[in-house]
Amino acid sequence: MSPRPLTPATLTRRGFLAASVLGGAALVACSRSTPAGAPSSPSMSDAITAAEAARPHTGKTVTARLMPGTADIDLGGTKARTLAYNNQVPGPLIRANVGDEIAVTVDNGLDHPTSVHWHGIALRNDMDGAEPASRTIGPGSSFKYRFSSPYPGTYWAHPHAGMDTDYGLYVPVIIDDPAEPGRYDAEWIVMLDDWTSGVGTSPDEIYKGLRSMSSGGGSMPGMPGMGQMPATPGVGGAGPSDLLGGDGGDVSYPYYLINGRIPAAPTTFNAKPGQRIRIRLINAAADTAFRVALAGHRMTVTHTDGFPVMPTDVDALLLGMGERYDVVVTAASGVFPLVAAAEGKNAVARALLTTGAGSTPDAAFRPPELTGRVGTVDTFVATPQVQLATSSEIDLQARLSGTMMQYDWMINGRPFDHTVPLTIRQGQRATLTFTNATMMWHPMHLHGHTFQVVKPDGSPGPRKDTLIVKPMQTVTVRLLADNPGVWMLHCHNGYHMEAGMMTTLNYTG
Ligand SMILES: [Cu+2]
Incomplete structure (x- = not known):
């Protein structure tokens, strides 16, 4: 193991792993047994190679480098020592056309194995970034992912190991189709997250708290959040959500972020009145569904998880963890909060759309659109x-x-x-x-x-x-x-x- 300085997060993780070994807890470990039919056989390898050959190829290569490691992140006046790609949250955008070879070198600066999973992309199985199809990358090691995407869309990437995504390891991935006419003037990529790393109980400690609720600590049988007093701050505390048909989640977070910023110090997207803006919404959270609305605007939903739907107007949209929606709005004149309300958690994330003069509502402002027509999976139909x-x-x-x-x-x-x-x-x-x-x-x-x-x-x-x-x-x-x-x-x-x-x-x- 390298003499890398230990951070609170890595200390916690190590302590947690050691404790779980001692306690004999039934955890999903990093080294998993290989289920039957793993792609180790020559025939599976041939099939994967044949599937790749059948994908469209432009002959062009897009390169990128991701460096997961310990980072000090400014969330907007609040600093967090956490894990991030290239010292930023979200990590750097990766963008290519359909059929381009995407070559991403990952230098693992973490003190534990990692991987990069290309969420939503119908890529070759041995580059998926999840065991057992593709191996994890050891600490201090590098690996180059090489793949292509047969479909355009809004995707993202994150580790497929432990709780690392919840520490801030995620990047947007956009695949463009050069043949698709750009029926918009500007594009805004919006990544939603629930945040505790470096400012509250660490994700690994929260997980430990959730797992230990069954083994005493004064908790009693019943619904979560009812009569239960978990010892770990952050565990429990989420209330019900009508849209989700029950509790919103298992964890209350200190902050909810849009593009790495707390609501009091939001990022601003500048555009001109009348411009058509394509907003690519990505929920990178671990335990939070968001209801998203742009104050003063209706949104026309055009894509679900990267694939086109019959254009449908909504006032707000529900996004669970891992989901993406693309919408188009026609910008009005002024300053408009884009608000992502954390379902069942009585808190918001936000960013600002600025197209002209106007005052900025306070950080807790909830636009009336949030309680208008809310788009859910049932609202949309594929083209x-x-x-x-x-x-x-x-x-x-x-x-x-x-x-x-x-x-x-x-x-x-x-x-x-x-x-x-x-x-x-x-x-x-x-x-x-x-x-x-x-x-x-x-x-x-x-x-x-x-x-x-x-x-x-x-x-x-x-x-x-x-x-x-x-x-x-x-x-x-x-x-x-x-x-x-x-x-x-x-x-x-x-x-x-x-x-x-x-x-x-x-x-x-
Ligand atoms: Cu679940």
Whole structure:
């Protein structure tokens, strides 16, 4: 191990890992056993190579370098020692065209293994940045990810190891289609986050607190937040959300950020009145769904998780962790807060759109649009060009279980270290049904594919790779098995995932 100076975050993490070994807690460790059908076989490797050859290629290469490490970040007058890419939160934008080779060198300056997962991109499986398909990068080591994206869209990247994303390791990734006409004049990339690292209880300590709630500490059986006095600050304390059908989350955070800034010191996006602005919203939080609205404006939603939908006007939008929405607004004249209300948590993140003179409302201001027409997954329909066939050859099931008290989140009755993978064959059309048997909502994310949501009446919904599944809700999605490999299927609540709410979808030939 290098003599790198220890930070509070790394100390905490080390202490936590050591304590968990001593305590024998059933954690999802970094070195995971390889589920059956991992892409170690020559035939799987050939299939991955063939799938890459079939993707569009421009012959151009876009290079970037990501340096995850300890960083002192200014959140807007509040400083946080945390983990970040290239000393900034969010990390630097990575942007390429469809078919470009994207070559990203990652120099791991952390004191533990890391990876970079390219969330939402239908890339080659061995570059996905998640075990077991692609190995983690050891401390002090480098790795170059090389891949291309067959589809344009708004994506992002983050580690697929431990709680690192919650420490501030995330970057936006935009894939452009040169053939797409730019029906907008300006573009604003907006990354939402819940923040505690360096200013409150560390993510690893919060996770430890959540896991230990079941083992005493004066807590009692019942609903989270009711009659429970968790010892760890930040754990519990989230109230109900109508949109989410239950508690908003498991954790109350000291701050909620837009593009790395607290509400009292927001970033400002400057534009001209009348300009059409494409806003790319990305929820990088660990445990927070946001309801987003731009004061004084309606938003026309154009894309869900990178894929086009029939343009639909809303006043506000709900984004779970890992979800992205693209909207277009026509800028009015003045100063307008873009507000992301943390569902069930009585707090906001915000940024400002400035197109002219005007006063800035105070940091807690909630625009009336937040309680207007709120777009959710049920509101949108994919454009005909990107709809998937309605026929199906195989039905896959993902039953979500677990309780807040036990903090034992699972898929199909098993935590990840005992999971039985779902299996599919190359070329198959499938349905995947999520059955949520818990009292919490879960943003379910599938790697390497963008499925199509089936609405309750059977009609087509939007294309998505991350889907909010509400308490006791059943939702079916369709997918086409066109990207061979071993793909993670998991809850994008960072704490639920760490507790084991993850399985894999394995191609078997
Ligand atoms: Cu979950």
